[in-house]
Amino acid sequence: MARFDGVKALVFDVFGTVVDWREGIARDAAVFLARHGRGDIDPRGFADAWRQRYQPAMEQVRSGRRPFTRLDVLHRENLEGVLNDHGINAGMISEDELDDLNRAWHRLDPWPEAVAGLTRLKRRFIIAPLSNGNIALLLNMAKRAGLPWDAILGAEVAQAYKPEPEAYLRTAEVLGIRPAELCLVAAHNGDLKAARGCGLATAFVPRPAEHGPGQTKDLAPAEPWDAVGKDFQDLAHKLGC
Template sequence: MSALPGVKALVFDVFGTVVDWRNGVARDARTFLLRHGRADIDPHAFADAWRKRYQPAMEEVRSGRRPFTRLDVLHRENLNHVLRDHGIDPDGSAPEELEWLNRAWHRLDPWPDTIPGLIRLRARHFLAPLSNGNILLLANMAKRAGLPWDAVLGAEAAQAYKPQPEAYLRTAEILALAPGEVALVAAHNGDLAAARKAGLKTAFVLRPTEHGPAQTTDLRAEQDWETVASSFEDLAERLGC
């Protein structure tokens, strides 16, 4: 018996839910910072500072103050700001070096339960990302990590950034499904709340170290989501996979 009866497709938040963005970005930031003689900068703090600019950059698009702009471009602009904030002039680095660091977001590692859980879930559901990442980013990530998506959908497909309702509704439309036949799997209560408001079903998966050992957010399900799981493999159990 499935905790999500009638759901045909599972769509996934990616950054934090599917992959460990913080340690992945810090790993490549450490390489860059050491190359520039800046061993004094904590690479995890650098990753946190870069991520902190993520929502404000997307809000420029969501508000209509800026046309839709893919996340790779927003990340690259944010990287320049973060480098300057840490006393590093981005103009002093080769463009290809900055592009390599910007693509740290393409090289993120999945959580240990991600791939075995996805393989089980895929036996009974169509799987795709519903992420603010762009298609190339998500495709490169999947190719490197072996994520078994049935389709790679990025924010360009919806031309909207979560939590705009269009991000959820257009994804369901692309899959030729009613919103109630789609469930969002996410480690973020806010994302799930927006998905539910758009008519999607919801599955909360706990990721208590997404923001590091001192994480204070999303440590529990804050609403009565259709299902709550401790991992993707636990989710597979709850969905009868």
Template sequence: MLNKDAVKAVIFDTYGTVVDWRTSIAVEANAVAQTIGFAEFDGEAFADAWRAGYHPKMKEVRDGLRPWTTNDVLHRERLEDIIPDFGLNDLDDAQRTDLNKAWHRLSPWSDSVSGITRLKRKYIVSTFSNGSYGLLLNMAKNAGIPWDSILCSDVYRAFKPAKECYLAAIELLGGEPESVMLCAAHNYDLSRGRKFGMQTAYVDRPQESGPNKTHDLKAEQDWDIITTSIEGVADQMGV
């Protein structure tokens, strides 16, 4: 049950919850594909394929099969993996480097900046992301997201859903689990947050994975807040 008075910080899953990675990546992929002669490139399929390789690579790190590797490097590896499949071999190194930085320029959903700005009036607002530190800083600068701090994989050198991430965030924010509200569009993330004592806010993002989304179609537990936008979280937090 929501205990509003205990909340001091609201931390946000970022890819999918705050920013629309799929559309942003599709737009940038289409643009760079055009520069090498693709008039009708399928940027959305490309974005899906890029993202699909990300979770297995994080899992390799989580499972100890490879040493700590930052999200930026994993993105680049996956980009190189799929370039041949999408006929993009003609992209030169500078174009590949710039395309990889598309993840630093993801666009927020229309309610994200306004909702986070409202929450910031009363609460600490922070990323809680598997993204790289610099990536999240650049994204915030580019999109005008007014974070108070960057909590991310690089800080604790672990990827969600590893428990180290949740425990480190709670500790850095002062050690009281209930004072931290985790806001996410993903049930697995909230489930882990709740396990470690965080309060939880589910934001439905039906467009996150395009028209064929198969996961996180609805709130799967009685999260403390269940809503359809970050403005909705602000409404329920009374700010």
């Protein structure tokens, strides 16, 4: 693809694009809920409820109502809210146990072909996460799952949450390259739209099971992105890796 001749680095959305957050959170939530005698709560619904608080929490930072706060802290606050919504008094649970459940976001599994696809893409490109996750979260996830990142980038390095333009532009800047030399790989059309607005190249990989069997959004590219792959292996093939 001619558009990719000048691309030096691929940066990846992580939650949903690289890892399956819903099944990973549900797995750890199921153990926690059973331990507290609440096996009646659907752990996937619990994961969805926790994730639903993600955008509003970051919006506090994006809007300037709150200084930059790393995602581990936002996830931890959101956990207390979602527990209370399910009738579980977070104040009665030890800090250690809440912290451990919060680190379920560090223990998410990649989609089946992700590690092999990234390993191929790494031969030709610099590869790094461009995620709203913080450094410790992304690093612990990578170490556990074998994600072969060249660097850990994202919101904490840029000090801005996607889709704020600074999240994309500062990432190009720290890499010492122009926005057009950077490509975002994501399963989310909105993320790609914001990246394109900043001059980045764009690659779409659908993850039709991210939100479970009833998923209706992001099933197909909403715009003619610079590349579209069925998965990371297909993307590597299309980019000549």
